[in-house]
Amino acid sequence: MPEAAGRLHFARELGLTRILGLAAITTAFGLSIYGLIAAVLGARLQRANLVRSARAAAYANAGLLAAANVAMIYALVTHDFSVGYVAQVGSRASPLWVTIVSLWSALEGSILFWGLVLSAYTAVATWLTRDRLGAMGTYATATMLAVSAFFYLLLVGPANPFGRVFPVPIDGPGPNPLLQNHILMAVHPPLLYLGYVGMTVPFAFAIGAMLAGRLDDVWIRETRRWTVTAWMFLSLAIMAGMWWSYEVLGWGGYWAWDPVENASFMPWLTATAFLHSVMVQERRGMLRMWNLTLITSTFLLTILGTFLTRSGVISSVHAFSEGPIGIYFLVFISIILLVSLVLLTGRSSELKSEARIDAPMSRETVFLLNNLVFTVFTFTVLLGTLFPLVAEAVRGVKVSVGAPFFNRMTVPLCAMLLFLVGVGPVLPWRAADMQQLKKKLVVPGAAFLIAAVLGFAAGARNAYALLAFGFAAFALVCNLEEYVIGVRARRRAHGESLLSATGRLFAANNRRYGGYLAHIGLIMVAVGITASSTFRHEREATLTPGETFQSGKYTIRFEELWARDEPQRFSVGAEVSVFIRDRQVGTLHPKLNYYRGRDEPVPTPAVRSRLDRDLYLNLLAFQRDGSNATFTILVEPMVFWIWAGGFVVALGALLGVLPMRRRATINPMRKPAAEPAGV
Amino acid sequence: MNWKRSLSGIGVALPIIALLGYGLTLDPRSLPNALPGSPAPEFALAVMDVPSDTVRLRDHAGQVLVLNFWASWCLECRHEHRILSETAEAYAGKDVVFYGVLYNDSPDNARSWIQEMGGQSYSNLLDNGTRMAIDYGLTGVPETVIISPEGQVVHKQIGVVTEALLRTKLDSLLAVRTAPQ
Numbered sequence: 072m073p074e075a076a077g078r079l080h081f082a083r084e085l086g087l088t089r090i091l092g093l094a095a096i097t098t099a100f101g102l103s104i105y106g107l108i109a110a111v112l113g114a115r116l117q118r119a120n121l122v123r124s125a126r127a128a129a130y131a132n133a134g135l136l137a138a139a140n141v142a143m144i145y146a147l148v149t150h151d152f153s154v155g156y157v158a159q160v161g162s163r164a165s166p167l168w169v170t171i172v173s174l175w176s177a178l179e180g181s182i183l184f185w186g187l188v189l190s191a192y193t194a195v196a197t198w199l200t201r202d203r204l205g206a207m208g209t210y211a212t213a214t215m216l217a218v219s220a221f222f223y224l225l226l227v228g229p230a231n232p233f234g235r236v237f238p239v240p241i242d243g244p245g246p247n248p249l250l251q252n253h254i255l256m257a258v259h260p261p262l263l264y265l266g267y268v269g270m271t272v273p274f275a276f277a278i279g280a281m282l283a284g285r286l287d288d289v290w291i292r293e294t295r296r297w298t299v300t301a302w303m304f305l306s307l308a309i310m311a312g313m314w315w316s317y318e319v320l321g322w323g324g325y326w327a328w329d330p331v332e333n334a335s336f337m338p339w340l341t342a343t344a345f346l347h348s349v350m351v352q353e354r355r356g357m358l359r360m361w362n363l364t365l366i367t368s369t370f371l372l373t374i375l376g377t378f379l380t381r382s383g384v385i386s387s388v389h390a391f392s393e394g395p396i397g398i399y400f401l402v403f404i405s406i407i408l409l410v411s412l413v414l415l416t417g418r419s420s421e422l423k424s425e426a427r428i429d430a431p432m433s434r435e436t437v438f439l440l441n442n443l444v445f446t447v448f449t450f451t452v453l454l455g456t457l458f459p460l461v462a463e464a465v466r467g468v469k470v471s472v473g474a475p476f477f478n479r480m481t482v483p484l485c486a487m488l489l490f491l492v493g494v495g496p497v498l499p500w501r502a503a504d505m506q507q508l509k510k511k512l513v514v515p516g517a518a519f520l521i522a523a524v525l526g527f528a529a530g531a532r533n534a535y536a537l538l539a540f541g542f543a544a545f546a547l548v549c550n551l552e553e554y555v556i557g558v559r560a561r562r563r564a565h566g567e568s569l570l571s572a573t574g575r576l577f578a579a580n581n582r583r584y585g586g587y588l589a590h591i592g593l594i595m596v597a598v599g600i601t602a603s604s605t606f607r608h609e610r611e612a613t614l615t616p617g618e619t620f621q622s623g624k625y626t627i628r629f630e631e632l633w634a635r636d637e638p639q640r641f642s643v644g645a646e647v648s649v650f651i652r653d654r655q656v657g658t659l660h661p662k663l664n665y666y667r668g669r670d671e672p673v674p675t676p677a678v679r680s681r682l683d684r685d686l687y688l689n690l691l692a693f694q695r696d697g698s699n700a701t702f703t704i705l706v707e708p709m710v711f712w713i714w715a716g717g718f719v720v721a722l723g724a725l726l727g728v729l730p731m732r733r734r735a736t737i738n739p740m741r742k743p744a745a746e747p748a749g750v
Numbered sequence: 751m752n753w754k755r756s757l758s759g760i761g762v763a764l765p766i767i768a769l770l771g772y773g774l775t776l777d778p779r780s781l782p783n784a785l786p787g788s789p790a791p792e793f794a795l796a797v798m799d800v801p802s803d804t805v806r807l808r809d810h811a812g813q814v815l816v817l818n819f820w821a822s823w824c825l826e827c828r829h830e831h832r833i834l835s836e837t838a839e840a841y842a843g844k845d846v847v848f849y850g851v852l853y854n855d856s857p858d859n860a861r862s863w864i865q866e867m868g869g870q871s872y873s874n875l876l877d878n879g880t881r882m883a884i885d886y887g888l889t890g891v892p893e894t895v896i897i898s899p900e901g902q903v904v905h906k907q908i909g910v911v912t913e914a915l916l917r918t919k920l921d922s923l924l925a926v927r928t929a930p931q
Contacts, residue, residue, distance in 0.1 A: 158825055236825065238866040241859045244823045382774060397774045401767065408763045416756040457766070460773045667854050 092233040095139035100223035110213035133194035155234030162245030164638040176246035179232035211279030248666035255315040262308035269301025274370035303724035310717030321674035334376030344445035430502035493546030518544040585727030595716030602709035791885035795875035815897040822863035848872035
């Protein structure tokens with residue numbers, strides 16, 4: 072051991088980890104510039120060897136960024152405080168998992184990790200499309216390398232994580248306590264980056280398509296899996312973020328319209344619009360310009376979100392420490408905007424579509440409405456997010472835009488979306504047969520009424536809540552109906568069992584039925600959000616040991632206070648017994664954690680989560696002698712359905728991208744009648 | 751090229767970019783702070799190198815007090831250490847007292863840090879349990895609080911101090927004090 076320790080010490084004296092990391096990011100920056108130039112020249116001059124060398128640069132970057140990330144993790148784990156980033160977020164007292172996930176807990180490390188994800192996406196997308204897509208693929212690689220060059224520039228410049236610290240500190244402050252308080256912090260950021268960064272791929276192919284003049288739907292088909300995968304990660308990331316907020320912040324909520332939540336939500340909105348509008352292009356050849364605009368906006372919004380969280384422009388609980396990085400992002404955003412605008416408008420005459428909508432009652436119309444609602448939604452959220460900045464610029468006052476604005480504006484939009492989620496799958500392409508449509512809508516219509524009446528009976532008096540329950544039931548039945556029709560048709564045609572018919576239905580058209588599953592997940596989320604916010608029941612009580620308190624069907628008894636000393640924090644918790652009708656059903660331990668380096672305690676609420684409702688206890692305050700403790704006692708129905716719905720959404724998306732046994736379908740453009748209600 | 755479309759695109763994009771650009775000129779740390787202008791909260795802290803000694807706010811009535819909250823793990827604190835130490839020396843004997851207040855750190859780490867930074871011309875206080883930091887509304891380190899001879903908080907600097915700022919504040923406080931004589 073002493074020998075090993077000696078070697079470690081020696082390596083640290085030389086700063087080998089730092090040198091390795093610096094060399095990797097600097098080389099990657101150089102290679103991305105080279106690859107960008109080689110790809111553009113190679114495509115212009117049709118020089119295959121140049122194109123190949125550009126691809127090689129993309130592959131090499133993935134290796135280099137992996138090496139830089141490994142070097143950083145090594146520095147974090149060995150507490151090498153001579154490395155700038157480690158001195159900023161490391162701490163000898165942190166548990167190992169916290170030390171590792173510190174990689175993305177502050178600005179420089181998060182950009183380093185971003186670079187890794189981006190380089191991996193770039194390498195894999197380039198590899199999978201090599202020698203198949205001609206100039207379009209090469210320009211797409213060039214675009215991804217250009218985006219990479221920007222992030223590597225941040226790494227070698229204003230966000231360099233491998234800066235040298237001298238004299239070497241003995242210890243560090245550790246990451247933000249809010250981030251080390253829950254294991255979801257190990258999950259949420261990587262998911263978010265996989266989603267955010269993944270949007271670069273379809274954007275790059277859109278730019279490639281415009282540069283190469285291939286304006287058909289090849290770029291859409293080539294990137295569909297990438298888009299859906301990125302969307303899946305983004306959906307999961309938003310869900311994990313909500314869950315984290317619920318489990319850590321102690322107010323029993325999961326969404327506060329915080330600028331950074333909005334930043335992750337806006338690209339999700341435009342990406343969801345895009346997932347639907349591309350179908351119109353694939354089917355009918357329409358909306359080509361719009362699709363290019365949507366994916367560009369999605370990419371821009373991911374960069375805008377990153378800018379907002381890292382520049383200090385808008386204050387937020389999520390804000391990273393500010394630095395000179397903001398101006399880099401602003402220039403980058405301007406360049407993307409300019410290039411996209413020039414390309415889009417330059418090609419606009421070629422992007423005109425011949426096709427027109429045949430009938431108002433058709434799936435095209437629903438998709439157009441869907442896109443309209445999503446666009447209005449995005450602009451509303453953008454306005455609310457940037458409004459404090461507008462107010463300060465125009466009137467010089469500090470204002471904050473809170474949940475009331477967002478809720479008032481977006482709840483009607485959500486209700487409309489729920490309606491469209493139902494009616495979309497039911498309507499066929501081109502024109503609906505009104506008789507058939509009426510028949511299809513009878514059961515969902517009845518479901519709407521029943522759910523609204525049930526909601527009213529349960530005590531909901533808010534019109535939007537009743538609408539939401541009604542439309543959720545309507546949409547659920549509409550989507551289930553599609554499965555029933557499909558399964559029934561298979562059973563009739565092939566005599567299959569129920570189970571195998573369902574399985575084969577998915578295998579035969581996973582994209583369509585995966586989509587419906589995502590719809591069902593979304594409906595679950597909508598019901599969970601509506602029920603938990605409508606029927607939420609909040610109480611506050613100060614209890615002495617042995618004292619009981621009743622809230623709804625639960626009775627709680629405060630037993631005693633306990634305290635635990637850990638290296639990085641000191642926790643005070645309360646043991647609380649939970650009873651339903653005099654029968655003890657469990658014990659909860661809400662606690663307050665006092666972290667070194669932070670004055671206010673970070674709560675860890677205790678949640679008893681069941682299918683029908685959550686009991687949520689938060690320890691607010693306590694007497695040091697243990698003589699009493701104050702709790703928030705929340706009963707929130709159906710919160711579980713939000714998380715479950717999120718997973719169903721992701722599962723639907725996953726089913727939609729899995730390679731399944733393909734039917735021998737011909738281009739649906741030519742045979743629209745082959746599949747009456749296909750996607 | 752469709753100029754109309756381009757112009758409308760730029761028409762949407764330009765205000766947003768301008769707005770974000772304006773946002774960059776704001777200081778996100780300039781939060782409204784109630785402390786300046788109000789009486790300094792009382793404190794009683796042990797001196798790091800003479801633990802039997804206790805320093806109280808009221809011991810320094812009639813003097814200008816400069817309290818610098820810092821920690822050895824704080825990288826920004828390194829940048830202002832020389833400035834603070836030299837300014838303290840320059841104002842020694844002028845009824846200006848400097849104290850470092852150690853924030854979430856161990857005295858051992860603090861001592862070796864000071865040694866590495868080349869010494870310090872004023873003493874440090876130990877803020878056990880960060881009670882004083884709470885009273886002074888600390889948002890992080892470094893922060894520096896300047897207290898007038900009458901016990902009013904005159905300035906609270908979030909982040910690194912500059913020599914010019916320190917000298918301006920101290921000189922004006924000393925000038926007010928000597929003016930009536």
